Structures are given as C-alpha cells and as structure tokens.
Amino acid sequence: MLGFLVGEALRDLRRAGRVAVSAVVLITLSLAALGGFWLVSSNLGHAVAKWRDRVRIVVYLKREPPGGDVAALLERVRVMPGVAGVVFIGKADALRALKQVLGKDAGVVDQLPVNPLPASLEVTPSAAAVTPEGARELLARLAVLPEADDVAGSADWVERFSHWQRLLTTIGLGVGFVLAAASILTVTTATTLILHARRHETEIMRLVGASEWTIRLPVLLQGMMQGLAGAILALGALVVTHSVVAPRLEPLVSLTLGLSQLVFFTPVGVVALLGAGTLLGGLGGWLARAAREP
C-alpha cells in the first residue's frame, strides 16, 4: 500500500513538471539561506563564547604585597559579586611573561636596572558579569580596593560583536522566512496543478470506496517529497560550500576570531534541516488540498 501511495505521489510530481521543479528550487534557496545564516551565526556564536571566556580584568597593584597578605587579598576579591576567579601575578611572574613574549629579544629585559612591571591581579568575571554594565560595576568595585593602583579591562567590544551576531541571525531568519513563505506558495501552486491533473484518479478512488487517507496521502506525500528534495539539495550545497570555503577561511578566522575551525551542522541540525524542508512541502500540499475542499 505504501509503495502504491509513494508511486502515485511520484507520478504526480512528474505531472506537475516545471512547477514542481521551481518549488523544489525555492525550497532549496530558502533552506540554503536559513542554513547558511545559521552556520555563520553559530560560528560567530562560538567566537563570542570564546571571547567571553577570555575577558580578563587586570588590577594593577600599588606595590607587591608581602607573601602572607596575598592569600587574604585574593580571598577578598574572590568573594566579590561577578568574580569567577582571580590569580595573583607577582612582579617576577610579569617579567618572566614579558621575556617569553619577547622571545629572542628577551636580552633587553636583562639590561633593565630594576623590574618596572607592577604586580597585578588577573580577575576572570563570572558569566553574568561579562556584559557592559556588569563589567563596569566590577571595575568600580575593584577600583576601590586600597591596594589597587589602576584597573583595566572592558567587555564592551564583546558585546558589540555579539550584537552584530544577533543582527545577522535576525536578517538570516527574515530572509529565510520570506523565502520559506514563497516556497510554500509554490508548493501550493504545484499541488493545485496536481490536484487538477489527479481529478480523474480522485473521482475513481471515491467511486470505488477508497478510504479518505488513501485519497489524500499521495497529495500530501508529493508535497513532502518536494520539500525533502529541496532540503537535501540545500544541505548538499551547504556541505560543498563549507568544504570549499572552510579550509581557505580557517587561517583567517583563527587569526581574527580565534576559531581554530569552522563548525558545520550537528547530526541534530541536519535532521532539523531535512525535517524543516519536509514540513514546508507538506504544508504547501496540505494548504492546496484545504483550499480546494473546505
């Protein structure tokens, strides 16, 4: 029975011909747009998350506290709201880090008469504090520490970036939805043609006592097939684009965004994309049917 229903649906698709093809193309475009924006946005999202993790606020200290006082100072900072972690960096540690950065030019450092680098506290804000206001409040709290000389750091740029990411997602969703609406309408048009071409079959089916679902299912199935075909094509296009673009772009994004690789859809994402296509097509088929038989 299922074989029969699928066979009827395929026969219908052949009959709808060019309109069915354009419906599939539109579904491909809309899902490729939705999927493409989704990919770009989720990669940017990864970058934002990574950067959030990397936000540090540095409290430069007036002088290096004596060994016994460090633990107490760290404890006072750790209990502050918005602080996830804190590390003490002594003057000697700072100098060592500088030497490491300078590499073969490290000799310059040895020429210095005294260590000019201040001791500091490196504060990791908690997730809640990595907003512009959260970071500002934390900065203010740290600035009033009697030991503090200067406080540096901000989360504004992460926020700006995250704002762009959200904007891009919104545009992507908007474009995707417009295309999705267009593709539903095209499936509906294709299905209306199919219903017309199918009217003799439908008449005979009614006459011989076919169940209502046997009459309706081929029409719904052909819509879903259009959607699934579009989704598979869109997925293929995205796979190809990702495999061509990712290796070329990865050196650049690893430098600028700090992403070592560009992620593709998870298996769940792939299933969701295919499901969305099938749903779009099925909806188009169902709408045509509903419009005909109130």
Add this chain to the structure above:
Amino acid sequence: MIELHRVSKVYSVGPVKVPALREVSFRIGKGEFVVLTGASGAGKTTLLRLLYRDDLPSEGDVEVLGYGLVQMRRSQVAAFRRSIGVVFQDAKLLPVRTVYENVAFVLRVLGTPRRDITARAFDALRAVGLSARAQAYPAQLSQGEAQRAALARAIVRRPPLLLADEPTGNLDEAMAGEIVDVLKDIGAGGTTIVLATHQARLAVALRRRTLTLEGGRIVKDEG
C-alpha cells in the same frame, strides 16, 4: 438487495426547485437484472446516484445491500461503495494508464495484496473479453473496448451489485450488443444489475424486468 420507499428528490437550482423523482418505491431482489428506462430527463441518473449514495433523497428511504443510506454516516460511505460497481456512458478510464493498470488501480487503491492483483485483474479482463488488449492505452481502444475496460474495472472486486448508467449511450448497435452480452454474463454469475438506458429498443431486446420512469415517477414495472 435494494428497497426504495416513497423516495423523492428535488434539486434546488438557486430559487428554482427541480423535482427529479417523485414518490418512487420498488424492491429489487438479489441476482435480479433490472432495466431502468425512460426518456432523457426522466430521472434515471438521479435514481442510480441515490443507489450508490452519490446523493441523498429529499424524502423517503433508500436501502441498498442492507445499508440504510439516509442514516448512513459519511465515514461509512467508502466501505459501502466497495460492494458496488458503477459504469457510466463515458468509460472514465485514466488516460495515462494501460487497460491493465486501470483495472489494477482499483485493487491497489483498496490495498489488495500485490501477488493477487495480476490474477484478479486478468480474471476481470477475461470476463469482458479484453485480456488481449491489456497493455493498450485508452486512446488506442474503440469506444466499445473502452466501455468493456470500464466494466472490467467495475467488477474486478466481484461486487454483489453493478450499476450501469447508459453504458451503451456512445456505442453503435454492434458494440452495444457486446456490452449487453457481457452484462448478461455478469448477471448470470449472480451479480445484481441495474441498467439505466433511454434506448427503448435495448430495453425491449433485453427481455428483463423493466422499470419505466416518466417525469420522476415509476409508470411501469413489468417483465
């Protein structure tokens, strides 16, 4: 098998009421071959449509194969129709399918197991003398052959009741004779048949029980 009790049918065309059947009552027993005759517009098609519940009477009761059609719920109609074969003046064959596929279509639609389909379709085609034309498309058939293909499709499920509305209307005398012979064969197999025709000569030649309609009333029931 069939029982009508004071059945009337009035079509409403806008504000105009068109009476098509008036107080029609009769019974048809199992295995009977009944000819329904009368001039064009007498109400034959309307009556047949009531019998396979394509429409409902305005008044009266229709009972077919033990089903009360007036009370029948919509969801039961499909199951009821499976016990009835119907043919029309035009064969209504699906043009992009072969004769065999047209007949097999009914079996596939109704979920007949695949392995039974071929044998049963060919049984039906043999019964109408069309097995040699199984692979032909409807456009390649003569009108008589097309009508026989339609008959094969109607009887492929061996329904206990066969309704035929002017099945010879498009045919010349020789072809009409073939169809009538096939119908007689089917009737001889025990199928109850109601054949509607406006061709008075055909009705007479058949020498079966004949119900004559005139202006929506049964005016004669003889033979």
